[in-house]
Amino acid sequence: MVNPILLIAAGLGVAFLLPVIDRAGRVVSRAVHLLTLLFGLIVSLRWLAALTGGAQAAQIITGGWIPPIGINLRFGPLEAALVALANLTAIAAALYLAHHEEQSTVKSLVIQLLLVVGATGLIMTRDLFNTFVFLEISGIGSYALLAFGRERDGLEAGFKYMALGSAASTFFLLGVAFLYKLTGTLNLDDMVGKLSGVTVAGVGTVLLLVMVGLMAELKLFPLNGPAIDIYDAAEPGVNALLVGTTLNALMFTFFKVMALYRGNSWLLAIATVGMTTFVVSNLLAIRQKKVRRMLGYSSSAQMGLMIFLLPFIRTDVVLMSAMALLLLNHTLAKAGLLWLAGIHGGRELDDWRGAFPDSIAMRVSLAALILAIAGLPPFPGFWGKWQALVGLARSTAWPWIIPLLVGSLLELVYYFGWLRRIVEPAGAESRGSLRTAFSEVAGVLLFAGLAIAFGVRLTASVWGGLGNPAILLGIIGLVLVVAQGISQKAQAALSVLAVGWVILRVVQLAHGCPLWDVRGLFLVVALFGALIIAIAGIGMPAGRGSFWGLFLILVGSIVGLLTSDSLLGFFAGWELMTWSSYFLVSQGREGAKPGLLYMLFSGAAGFLILGGLMAAEGAGIDSMAQLGQLSGGTALAAWCLLAAGFAVKVASWGVHIWAPGAYSESPDLFTPFLSGVISKVPVFGLAAVAARISAPAFAAFLGGIEPAHVLAWVGGLTAFGMTLLAVFQEDAKRLLAYSSVGQVGYIVLALAAMTPLGWTAGLWHVVNHLLFKSLLFLAVAGVVYRTGTRRFADMGGLITRMPISFVSVLIGIIALSGVPPLSGFAGKWLLYEALVDRGWLLLTGFMMFASAVAFLYCFRLIHSIFLGQLKREHREIREAPAPLLVSQGLLMVAILALSVRPRLLLEPLQRLVTGIFGQPGLQFASATKITSSLGYFNAAAIMTLVAALFIVLLFFLLFAGPKSRKVGQLDIVYAAEVPPPPEEIHYAWAFYMPYERAFKPILGSTVTAFWSGVKDVTEALADAGRRVYTGDAQTYVLYTLLFILVLAGLGLAG
Amino acid sequence: MPLATKILWSIVGVFGALAYGLAIGGVIRKVMARIQGRIGPPVWQPYIDLGKNLSLRTATHHGVMSFIAPIFRAAGGIGVFLLVPVVIGVPALENFSFSGDLLMVMYFIFFGSLGMALGAAEAGHPHSPIGISRGLAQMSSYELPFALAVVALAAQAGSFSIREIILAQQGGWLHWNLFANPLAAAAAFLAFLGMNMYAPFNIVGAPQEIPVGPPTEFNSQFLSLLMVGRATFAVAKIVLYMDLFLGGAHSLPEALVKTFLIYFWSIFVGAVFPRFRTEQSIRFFLGWPTLAGIAGVLLVIFSH
Amino acid sequence: MKTIVDDIRTRFIVEWEHQQREDLRQIGVRPGTVVPLLGWLKLHSPFVQLTHMSAVDWIEEGELQLTYLLTDPVGMRSLMVCTRIDREEATMESVHALWPQAVTYEQEINEMFGICFPGSPRQGVPFILEGWDDMPPMRRDFDTVEHVHAHHPSRPGREHTDPRAYIGRVFGERGFLHDDD
Amino acid sequence: MESKKLPVLPVSAPPEGSVPHAPLGEGCFLGETQRPKAPKLREALATIKNWFRANSLWVMAYGTGCGSIELRPLTTARFDMERFGLAMRPTPRQSNVLIISGYLAVKSLKRVIRAYEQMPSPKWVVGLGSCTINGGMYWDSYNTINQLDLYLPVDTYIAGCMPRPEALLAGFGYLMEKIKKGEANGWHHYLENLDWYKENQKKVITAWDLPDYNW
Structure with a gap:
């Protein structure tokens, strides 16, 4: 094994020789430069392999002196990993920088090497003064590198940066000097022991100096001003290099120095500074219009997060791996994004509209890295954050979870604000194409690839290995996303095969070990819904090129979510589902902005759920099966947070504003899935997660009001409010969107009853809603595809042209409205019986009212599209494509089957609810008659009648x-006049005007006003900041001084 | 009772309901005429109209939906009638009420309206959808007090079965829900005005505005079927109200008297009021009737 | 009333004027004066409303008279602006830009008298006479009886009398409209 | 006298945003115009059916001339036509009787024909007042027809200028008797002699833009 000291030696040596070698040509010097870095990478990786295999960490003693007198270096697994990362970044950076004129000189090469050496030294050394030396090497290297830039702003920023850096080093050096005075040693390990014996009054101040020095170097809030200017002004490639080398090394140094800080007040101070930096930097980033500046804030935030975690590592080793994952994630993502920023060249956020229109690899990398840095699965940052949160939840420091989640949400806001521009359709002004040189983008591709690979590996480890259908679906999806040559229809066909295969596989699995019942039901719903969409996709184009790939990833994530038994697996699937569906929503023509709202x-919702899960994790519970063990206040908190999160995700009244846009603007083929399946996932959450938390635990909540009753009213209000709003929509998909949200409200309400009958009603509606709403959305998709419009006023009379679609919509609305003899009636019947059975009489009445209001929009939907007067331009229109009709046919068959024989589904549901509640909700009096404690109905008899x-x-x-004769379309009684053209007499616009007038008092836009107020306040805060x-x-x-004062106040208080 | 006999009886029942429904229609016209100081048509005029419409020599329709819409309408009316027990204790006159409970009846009511709406809309005359939009709007709003009343009754009787609800009212007229829960009854009887669509709630057909509304384009046998549907549906509604609020009936004459009284509640109101605007009608039902319904439900909640 | 007309006189050439009733005054102007005058009246006088527009065929003088009836809705009085245009070259400037409702009057006058209002919408679009292929029926040289005989045959056996002769026979030469009979 | 043509006028463009009316006739969505065949007059149960028809006459609520003012009193308490089974219907699809109440302008004639043809057979036309018989006092108007029965088959004329409501009721009584006897077959005559009627109609309605038969 190579001695790690050689890493430093070789670097330094080559660095000094490079100008000489350069005489032989730039190619040679570059090759040598790269070879050196490669050497470093290989050595450190081999060490890493050996060390993780159980080898002893290398202790290097320099100059023959034994520590503490001599300087010693340590090369353990962490060190090896960090050094490898530094070398890797440097290689990629070198490749990238070679394409940038001012950085392609030999001077630059030398300094790049020096930076790596400095970082390696910082990482390995255990000596404080030695640390200072390497700090200076790194510092000088970075100033020099930044100074190569030719822009005036850049130079000015570089100077300020240098000034701050020097001041920081001075603080650090002063602190080290005093420490030496106090303890008589410079060796870190030695000093830790000796410091505990020192009781001199000034020791706190000394420690403060060291800390301020390091914090200033790490650019924590509010000392990050110059650093952020640097991000904006300097070449992004240089910053990427700094992220991978110096910044990581500094972080590690801080980690090492942490051993000196013993008192709780110090730990609190560090945590406070870290968390403040995290939250404030993320807040400020929201209002940034410049991409690089935004990335700078993000770097500060990430550093803050890691610093925040440092104090807790001492008490919980799990956090160590969290930290490592976060650091890896940050390096990969931030370096990659900075390179991308350089390659693209767009400085303003708005320059990024439809970025990289002709290169899918770059787009995928960009998206993956943004997701990674936003802390979403499957990328390492997600797992890091999860572990960090679990660590916090299990300690007394759990209140820190709240700012952590708030900060993470803010992070989502600006990263997805950026992503919104990127996912917009490419226009003429779209920039960024794959340049000819592969080497420039190699780093980006490498880092994105690494992030994805780590992600897949990590996800697989939670979801039961790479062979898990969920993972495989995800991988196929990833391949499809990248494989741009395949036509959309072929991709759809492939998706049919993939989903079909998963269905078979799930069936096989079900043979071996019985699936948990609720889970099995939702699995069937999800896979059937996916299959329907994929079949329909053979007939018509959907979204853009990567639609089907993303769709498979989405399906995979839902499968993973549903099959995973651990809370982590559930939440990972949840977040995966969130972002993959976000991309799909954004693929609509006008989908970018509604997509952003959807994502936010x-x-x-995700963070609320995370909060709930953390409440459970804090009690040491990490699998769903154990959730029942929760009790007391924890159970209440967990239940409320989870229920609130799921309620946001089902777009309950009050938080529904994301839904209409997301539903109506998403690609027409995706909307059925969004409505039929994705809206059911939070329902699954309620049924499988929240409901497992034992109900008696919070009987005394709010003076006797059950939380479930509150949830029921939320569901009921949603059902009523959304139904009412649906009535006034002028756009077919918007109408169905509101309707969808309302229908899920019924489900929430039914489940909240927590009785066998209520659950039967809710779960029946889950299946039924999938069937009829997918059917409606698919039929509308066909109509929109043919007519090119979603507005009711532009359609009409299509029954003669699209009769099968008409029948689909007819069956759909009958099933929706609950008119016998179709399956919807069973749903209504079950719901009302369940509610009366539960004693919620007023709710029953209002739900009956809501169902009656639903007739209004049902009729409007079918009338405005299919009945009335056919427009002149639609006279030659054709029926929807055949595969679309096949999908609809499957759904119709399913609806009819459930209508004639509701027992097909009700019997399994009875088994299911019996398993949960110990008794069934229904009896089967005869082959066809179904009875509950309150009533009865006989579907087959009604059908026969x-x-x-x-x-x-x-x-x-x-x-x-x-014999009746069919007359022409315009042959109507029109006061004996010849009617005007069909456009003028198709009554479709403002169809329920009197109704609107009657409801005016309660139809205010208070909800929208509230949320735009929230947005305004946040933005104003960010602006002020x-x-x-x-x-x-x-x-x-001035900030530095204030910072020191505050820190002194916090740290010395103890 | 064997199924064949049952079917035979129900056919008799349907024709009986049709005859009764048409006769009631005739009586209404007579009553309205007398109120206006006219002689009025003979009571059997609706039968003649029905016969006339069936003896026409030509008929027209506008497409499949407009062809089958009257079927929906008539099937809706007859179906609802067949699901409501007319005379309790006489199996022949309890119809098919064993196939579905009160909820089934409530939703079957929509069957005819929905089908009719579809057919009328296909006919392409703008008055049809205007009428339907008014009708649906009004329907949804009177549904609220009616639903609240139904919920109150069901909770009171502990069942959604109409038979059970009737049985719970036995033992003297003070046990009728009309008196047992007067608030719910008030809500339901106000909703009944909307259901029957006489003035002031005749906004669907609104003469002088959208002359006959939805059925503008229907003629000949289609119109006859609509008349059949309307007549049977009217009977089904009043029988349902009798079952829910007046303790059902034990004999046919009793049923006739009770249903006649229920129907004339809306006729007499209709004779003296002018028409509401659509939004006034909606607001009306969401006002006092709804409050009465809520009070009725609360009465049940707090008295049990 | 008088003051308004005086005011008009200071700005426009008024050829004649006549006080029809206390609240109704007629003035006659040249065709070219009509539109500026009406515009001025609408902007600067209480006569803001165009109540009516009509035409009379003065066949003997070879002229068509156009009358614009303006009303002062506050003072409850009216002003008639009359003008004569040539019968053969019957063209008049449109006032629909001042009063949108003039379009319908102009359409009808166009149909009935054959006066053309260039620029006015719906000129030449049938108003009452669908498919009319004869001369404008309100021109006095249009022979109604001849037209009726050509288009609407009478029922055999029906006798027609010339109204003028009939009235003369029954009421004497002066007709029956005179009160002193 | 030399007839003068209208000056050729520039037709201004329609206001922006308005949809020009669909050309009638072909392509106007009126469907295929089928030439109706006159059914056989003999039918089963004719007596009963005619009794039904006669006792449930639904009148098209449509007024063409000044005579329609005489229709209104029929619905009042004084005359009360409802006692004879007569009722007003606002739609031709459900009406059986069309009353031409007085003079009939050419422009109205076109609408009347359309309404008449949309009524289901058997249907009856009542000519009310002298104008429908021979032009009445408007015989020399440039724009009114003189003989209704050239264009539509009239089953009953009620003479007078104007006839009083009593006369109208008497006319209806006459029509009902005629229907009961099976003699009121104007609709049949119309179908059998459709060409003749159409020729007459097209003679006066020069801007003929209707299909040859509206159902």
């Missing part, structure tokens, strides 16, 4: 009167 609310009446009356109509950074060096000095 989903993100907020209707059919018999229908046939008799049809015969009457055909034979009792004269942004002014902190004046760009003036004097103010920065």
Whole structure:
């Protein structure tokens, strides 16, 4: 094994020789430079392999002196990993920088090497003064590198940066000197022991000096002004290199120095500074219009987060791995993003609209890295954050979770604000194409690839290995995303095969070990829904090129979520689902902005759920099966947080504003899935997660009001409010969007009843809603595809042109409205019986009212599209594509089957609820008659009755009167006038005007006003905060002083 | 009772309901005429109209949906009638009420309206959808007090079965829900005005505005079927109200008297009021009737 | 009333004027004066409303008279602006820019008298006479009886009398409209 | 006298945003215009059916001339036509009787024909007042027809200018008797002699933009 000291030696040696070698040509010097870095990478990786294999960490003693007198270096697994990362970044950075004129000189090469050496030294050394030396090497290297830039702003920023860096080093050196005075040693390990014996009054001040020095170097809030200017002004490639080398090394140094800080007040001070930096930097980043500046804030925030975790590592080793994951994640993502920023060249956020229109690899990398840094799965940052949160939850420091989650949400806001521009359709002004040189983008691709690979590996480890269908679906999806050559229809066909295969596989699995019942039900719902969409996709284009790949990832994540038994697996699937569906929503023509709103609310929901899960984790519970063990206040908190999160995700009244846009603007083929399946996942959460938390635990909540009753009213209000809003929509998909949200409200309400009958109602509706709403959305998708419009006023009379779609919508609305004899009636019947059974009488009445209101929009939907007057331009329109009709046919068959024989589903549901509640909700009196404690109905008898009446009356109509003749479309009674053209007499606009007038008092836009108020306040805060950074060096000095005072107050208090 | 006999009886029942429904229609016209100081048509005029419409020589329709819409309408009316027990204790006159409870009846009511709406809309005349939009709007709003009343009754009787609800009212007229829960009854009887669509709630057909509303384009045998549906549906509604609020009936004459009284509640109101605007009608039902319904439900909650 | 007309006289050439009733005054102007005058009246006088527009065929003088009836809705009085245009070259400037409702009057006058209002919408679009292929029926040289005989045959056996002759026979030469009979 | 043509006028463009009316006739969505066949007059149960028809006459609520003012009193308490089974219907699809109440302008004639043809057979036309018989006092108007029965088959004329409501009721009584006897077959005559009627109609309605038969 190579001695690690050689890493430093070789670096230094080559660095000094490079100018000489350069005489032989730039190619040679570059090759040598790269070879040196490669050497470093290989050596450190081999060490890493050996060390993780159980080898002893290397202790290097320099100059033959034994520590503490001599300087010693340590090369353990952490060190090896960090050094490898530094070398890797440096290689990629070198490749990238070679394409940038001012950085392609031999001087630059030398300094790049020096930076790596400095970082390696900082990482390995155990000596404080030695630390200072390497700090200076790194510092000088970075100033020099930044100074190569030719822009005036860059130079000015570089100077300020240098000034701050020097001041920081001075603080550090002063502190070290005093420490030496106090303890008589410079060796870190030695000093820790000796310091505990020192009781001199000034020791706190000394420690403060060291800390301020390091914190200033790490650019924590509010000392990060110059650093952020640097991000904005300097070449991004240089910053990427600094992130991978110096910044990581500094972080590690801080980690090492942490051993000196013993008192709780120190730990609190560090945590406070770290968390403040995290939250404030993220807040300020929201209002940034410049990408690089935003990335700078993000770096500060990430550093803050890691610093925040440092004090807790002492008490919980789990946090160590959290820290490592976060650091890895940050390096990969931030370096990659900085390179991307350099390659793209867009400085303003708005320059990024439809970035990299012709390179899917770059787009995927960009998206993956943004997701990674935003802390979403499957990327390492997610797992890091999870572990950090678990660590916090299990300690007394759990209140820190709240700012951590708030900060993370803010992080989502600006990263997805950026992503919103990127996912917009490419226009003429879209920039960024894959340049000819592969080497420039190699780093980006490498880092993105690494992030994805780590992600897949980590996810697989939670979801039961790479062979898990969920993981495989995800991988196929990833391949499809990248594989741009395959036509959309072929991709859809492949998706059919993939989903079909998963269905078979799940069936096989079910044979071996019985799936947990609720989970099995939702699995069937999800996979059937996915299959339907994929089949329909063979017939019509959907979204953009990466639709099907993302769709498979989405399906995979849902499968993973549903099959995972651990809370972590559930939440990972949840977040995966969130972002993959975000991309799909954004693929609609106008989908970018609604997509952002969707993502933000989903993100907020995610963090609420995370909070709930953390409450459980804090009690030492990490699998769903154990959730029942929760009790007392923890159970209440967990239940409330989870329920609130799921309620946001189902777009309950009050937080529904994301739903209409997301549903209506998402690609037409995706909306059925969004409505039929994705909206059911939070329902699954309620049924499988929240409901497992034992109900008696919070009977005394709010003076006797059950939380479940509150949830029921939330569901009921949603059902009513959304139904009412659906009535007034002028856009077919928007109408169905509101309707979807309302229908899920019924489900929430039914589940909240927590009775066998209520659950039967809720779960029946889950299946039924999937069937009829997918059917409706698919039929509308076909109509939109053919007519090119979603507005009711632009359609009409299509029944003659699209009869099968008409039948689909007809069956859909009958099933929706609950009119017998179709399956919707069973749903309504179950719901009302359940509610009366539960004693929620007023709710029952209002739900009956809501169902009656639903008729209004049902009729409007079918009338405005299919009935009334056919437009002139639609006279030659064709029926929807065949695969779309096949999908609809499957759904119709399913609806009819459930209508004639509700027992097909009700019987399994009875087994299910019996398993949960110990008793069934329904009895089966005869083969077809279904009875509950309150009532009964006989679906087959009603169906027969209707059919018999229908046939008799049809015969009457055909034979009792004269032969009827069909007349032309405009041959109507129009006051004996010749009617005007169909466009003028198709009554479709403002269809329920009197209704709107009647409901005016309660139809205010208070909800929208509230949320835009929230947005305004946040932005105003961020705006005010942004002014902190004046760009003036004097103010920065003032901040430094204030910072020291505050820190002293916090740290010395104990 | 064997199924064949049952079917035979129900056919008789349906024709009986049709005859009764048409006769009631005739009586209404007579009553309205007398109120206006006219002689009025003979009571059997609706039968003649029905016969006339069936003896026409030509008929027109506008497409499949407009062809089968009257079937929906009539099937809806007859179906609802067949699901409501007319005379309790006489199996022949309890119809098919064993196939579905009160909820089934409530939702079957929509069957005819929905089908009719579809057919009328296909006919392409703008008055049809205007009428339907008014009708649906009004329907949804009177549904609220009616639903609250139904919930109150069901909770009171502990069952959604109409038979059970009737049985719970036995033992003297003070046990009728009309008196046992007067608030719910008030809500339901106000909703009944909307259901029957006489003035002031005749906004669907609104003469002088959208002359006949939805059925503008229907003629000949289609119109006859609509008349059949309307007549049977009217009977089904009043029988349902009798079962829910007036303790059902034990004999046919009793049923006739009770249903006649229920129906004439809306006729007499209709004779003296002018028409509401659509939004006034909606606001009306969401006002006092709804409050009465809520009070009725609360009465049940707090008295049990 | 008088003051308004005086005011008009200071700005426009008024050819004649006549006080029809206490609240109704007629003034006659040249065709070219009409539109500026009406515009001025609408902007600067209480006569802001165009109540009516009509035409009379003065066949003997080879002229068509156009009358614009303006009303002062506050003072409850009216002003008639009359003008005569040539019968053969019957063209008049449109006032629909001042009063949108003039479009319908102009359409009808166009149909009935054959006066053309260039620029006015719906000129030449049938108003009452769908498919009319004869001369404008309100021109006095249009022979109604001849038209009726050509288009609407009478029922055999029906006798027609010339109204003028009939009235003369029954009421004497002066007709029956005179009160002193 | 030399007839003068209208000056050729520039037709201004329609206001922006308005949809020009669909051309009638072909492509106007009126459907295929089928030439109706006159059914056989003989039918089963004719007596009963005619009794039904006669006792449930639904009148098209449509007024063409000054005579329609005489229709209104029929619904009042004084005359009360409802006692004879007569009722007003606002839609031709459900009406059986069309009353031409007085003079009939050419422009109205076109609408009347359309309404008449939309009524289901058997249907009856009542000519009310002298104008429908021979032009009445408007015989020399440039724009009114003189003989209704050239264009529509009239089953009953009620003479007078104007006839009083009593006369109208008497006319209806006459029509009902005629229907009961099976003699009121104007609708049949119309179908059998459709060409003749159409020719007459097209003679006066020069801007003929209707299909040859509206159902």
